Amino acid sequence: MSDGVEGDLIARKEGAAGILRLNRPKALNALTLEMTREIVTALDTFEADPSIAVIILEGAGERGLCAGGDIRGLYESAKAKGDLGKIFWREEYILNARISKFPKPYVAYMDGFVMGGGVGLAGHASHRIVTEKTKMAMPEVSLGFFPDVGGTWLLSRAPGELGTYFGLTGQTANGADALAARMADVLIDTSNWPALRDALTKLTPGADASAVMAKLKSFAAPDQTGPVTAQRALIDRAFAHDSVEDIVAALEQDGSDFAQATLKAMADKSPRGLKVTLKLLRLARASASLEECLSREYLAALEVFDSADFVEGVRAAIIDKDRNPKWQPPDLNGVTPEIVARYLAPRDVALIF
Template sequence: MTPPEASVPEVLFERRGHLGVITLNRPKSMNALTADMGAAVLKQLTDWRDDDDIATVLVRGAGERGLCAGGDIVAIYRDILDGGHATADFWAEEYELNSVIAHYPKPYVAFMDGLVLGGGVGISAHGSVRIVTERTRMGMPETTIGMVPDVGGTLLLSCSPGESGTHAALTGAHLNGADALFLGLADHFVPSAKLAEIAEVLESEAADFVIARYAEQAPNSELAKHREWIDACYSSDDAEEIVRRLRTFGGEAAKAAETIEAKSPTAVKVTLESLRRAKGLNLEEALKQEYRVGLRILPGRDFREGIRAQVVDKDRNPHWHPSTLEEVSDDEVKKYFAPLGDRELRLSRESDDV
């Protein structure tokens, strides 16, 4: 009999030759990231950083569904009902992990196969060797649950070509491997059937040579084909104007307008402001900004309501408050970015204050 998921380690660490392998091991939960998992990965990366026998690190997900479907939002929901303190601590450690990954001195190879959402983007897209496949379904769907993209996602998407990152962030669209490459969230396309072989070769060969051998031409990005209306419609800094332009343009653009209008109005407006403010920041500055926003969203009604509607009651019928974009004022949006005082995020790799 297969033991229940809770009885096995949530994350596995292996040494295979000169390769350190990290396997997120909650397949029944699509490898959703918990606080314990994030802490364990952070500790292991710290240990391997100074280990001369480890030349490359690989992160992958157990099972067939994907690398990681994001943070464990059911656990976050329960914590919100209890005050939200554990979630604030989890985010602080998770963001530290994102920073460590981004500056890791050894090749950090991420198999972005299957679902890669939210926190899954954070544990992969900051790596130095980011591999997508024909099975990749990536996204930052936070506006769907009344939250704003985090784990450095606002910085990553603010750097995407034109306004494509704004479109991805506001709609929370699931992206295929080609779209992820276009957005700058990944580097290489490899058929999923080759991943096991790549992992084996990485045990003894340098990552650059291995990837050069196996990488293939990716399919054309569908997202890239829509650059004309995406850049034209999303260039405004006003969410209501963006929706108006999308409706006027019609077709796929009008569908995007409908999608945005179904999201939390507060989350949409704060997400747009977060993306605009992220331009020109480094990762640590962006993470600090996201932490400010997150801690102010945490006690709010929409985050709790979004999680309830999507994963608790699963009625997919959230009741947002305020219920329209017009009701969310600019002054209200600005409050999410105010300094936190002694609650500010502290990262090991400090930079100038935001």
């Protein structure tokens, strides 16, 4: 809990609310291993305190909740053949599962950028708020990775093929699109957040999930259709295939402006990242629980950490910023079933939820 010194996580009580504020605004509140551990400690305290009715997750600064995990730290560890990925992802994924089953209402305020690890902290919350400024994405395919932190579970449960589209393109969902994809529950105007936040801090201890949802919906903005959702018919048709090659062919055959833009969005992504992502999304669709998906993602993440594509993807996007990654293999044809199978192979590790 906060002792007056503001670190990378501010955890404190405000009225009936336990506040979790990610506090690295210059880094777009990117999540570190230490922050993950501090969140676990804070949730232990909040859960045990009978005077706390609700948890509020928010981000410091004006730009967003959380841009994802600490990619630079993972990059340096991967280059040095370290074990940060193995440790960080284990603890992060276990936290994701805990959030999904937290016994008190957990409200995530997803204003601004919400990406990667930020989706893991917010997307499994019992109450998920988006705004007119929300920019939600799972852009991991750009890094030779895949949507993790339970992202395969969330995306696979979006209506039709919206989740497949977002997973394979890494494109951004606005608030309305996030609602349509079932990645959020309520859209509000940012101008209404101070009043809603104040109301949440004044809840009666013991307030149940339905009471909290009613409070959120009393501030809801009028229904809207997002730009991606407006293309739902094409997305459902093109992304229904179970191979990336067939999806690409369907988009090429369609030829519309949206199809061409989608092809362009996929063209610079890691070929192995695309194929692994689609495989994991299809397996998640048949899975019975978030925990099952997280366990599968953990095995796949360890293979990603050992692959050249992850280091190269981070180098091109974040370190050198030349936006010219040299993927291995360089095209879809080179990504064999044997390569994809390595991401699903059993290992002598396991997540304990």
